[in-house]
Amino acid sequence: MTKLQRGSRMAQTSWTGREVVTRLLVNLFYFLLAYECFMLYFEQSAHRDLAATPNLLLSTTARTVGIDVDVLSIGSKSRLDRFQAQIETWARSTSDGGLIRKVYHGTEDDDWDEACRDGSLTTEQAVNVRQVCNKLYRTNRALWYMRRNINLGFLWDSDKLRPGWLCAQKRLVLALARVLRGYNQNNKVPDYLLLVDDDTWYDMDKLVDILRTTNSDSPYVAAGCRTHHSNRHVIYYGGMGLVLSKASLRRMLRPILELPDNANDEWEKHVLHKLSENLAMEKDLHQPGMSLIELMDAYVKAEAYQNANHWERGFCFHSDNFLSFIIEHYRIHETSIMDVLVPEGVFEKHDIVHHGVCTLHANCEDDSMMCHYQTREDMVERTEMAKRARLTVT
Structure with a gap:
């Protein structure tokens, strides 16, 4: 080549x-x-x-929270899908990647009135309750005071006089009494108990961050939304939730003696003094050694809606108003005025709750810690948004 x-x-x-x-x-x-x-x-x-897929919204790995938080959600057996939506999104257990120790549900199974339990209460009977309450307030000084200062005007709101809605006003106390009885029996009171409606949504990470700054061994009650219905009394708005600390729950569970001279401390003396005022005509129901939650339970069971024509004291309360009265009157919170979870939860005008401010539905923001009137789809969407926000921060 x-x-x-x-x-x-x-x-x-x-x-x-x-x-x-x-x-x-x-x-x-x-x-x-x-x-x-x-x-x-x-x-x-x-x-x-x-x-x-709601079950993928949070990691399924068990989480260590550091504080025990239980949830009591009040609703109806006709809307169990709402309960299910809550436990699949924001109210998940710690073993399933959530922040909740245990979730309790309040339904018709808790109702004491037979007509509420079996669904036989009629609209006519509900309207009759309103008429009877009108008469009671005119003739009884104690109940007149309650109407004037605690604002029990819900019974004059004709569009809400549905039998199921009326029955639900007692259900909160009855379900709460059931849950607290369980705590008393097994001595497993949580650090905090959150009361909500079945269409309430919460960002539990934000709530737990707030609760970590408080002391569960101090009597602490905080509302998602707190309103003034008068110059003297504060009402929490149930749909936005209410938190009670371990110490507050223990106050509700603590047996109360009958004689002030035998009282163990200043708080018990305060309770006995307030009991003697008999503002809600509750004094005759109290027995020596009965706790406040037992007194509340006895109060709502004393007279049934279907027997309103024979009432002496009746039950003319909205559930939020009744529990707010007990918290303030008997000082379940360390001070007479309950706290709020977020600054925007304080509304001081007399009738602001009736203007929809505390519902936080139409004006519920992407970064809101709690929202009311939420559908299943809303809860899924908001839980996902909350998770994304946390990932962005981290």
């Missing part, structure tokens, strides 16, 4: 090598491009699956 032939052969070989390298680089470029497209598609698919 001549030198000219060898040079031509080497040139051909060198050119073929460059071509191979070029092709490898081109193939690598297309491979990386395809990989990026695949990863983008995978992320979008995962996001769609997350939105569609």
Whole structure:
């Protein structure tokens, strides 16, 4: 082979090598491009699956919270899907990646009135309750005071006089009494108990962060929304939730003696003094050694809605008003005025609750800690938004 032939052969070989390298680089470029497209598609698919599957909203790994928080949600057996939505989204247990020790439900099974329990209370009977309460307030000084200062005007709101709604006004106390009896029996009072409606949503991470700044061994009651219905009395709005600390729950469970001279401390003397005022005509129901929650339970059981024509004291309360009265009157909170969970939860105008301010539905923001009137879809969406917000911060 001549030198000219060898040079031509080497040139051909060198050119073929460059071509191979070029092709490898081109193939690598297309491979990386395809990989990026695949990863983008995978992320979008995962996001769609997350939105569609509530059980993926939080990690299923057990979480260590550091404080025990229970939830009592008040609703109806006709709306059990709302309870289910809560426990699948924000009210998940610590063993399932959530922040809740235990969730309790209040339904018709808690109702004491037979007509409420079996659903036989009629609209006519509900209207009759309103008429009887009108008469009681005109003739009884104690109940007149309660109407004037605690604002029990719900019984004059004709569009809400549905039998099921009326029965639910006692249900909160009855369900709360059941839960607290269980605490008393097993001596497992949580650090905090959160009371909500079955269409309430909470960002539990935010709530737990707030509760970590408080002391559960001190009597502490905080509302999601607190309103003044008069110059003297504060009412919490049930749909926005209410938190009670371990010490407050223990005050409700503590047996109360009958004679002030035998009282163990200043708080018990205060309770006995307030009991003697008999503002809600509750004094005759109290027995020595009875706790406040037992007194509340006896009060709502004393006279049934279907027997309103024979009432002496009746039950003319909205559940929020009744529990607010007990908290303030008997100092379940350390001071007479309950706290609020967030600054925007304070509304001081007399009738502001009737203007929808405390509902936080239409004006519920993306970063709100709690919202009311939430559907299942709302709860799923808000829980996912809360998770994204936490991931962004971290």
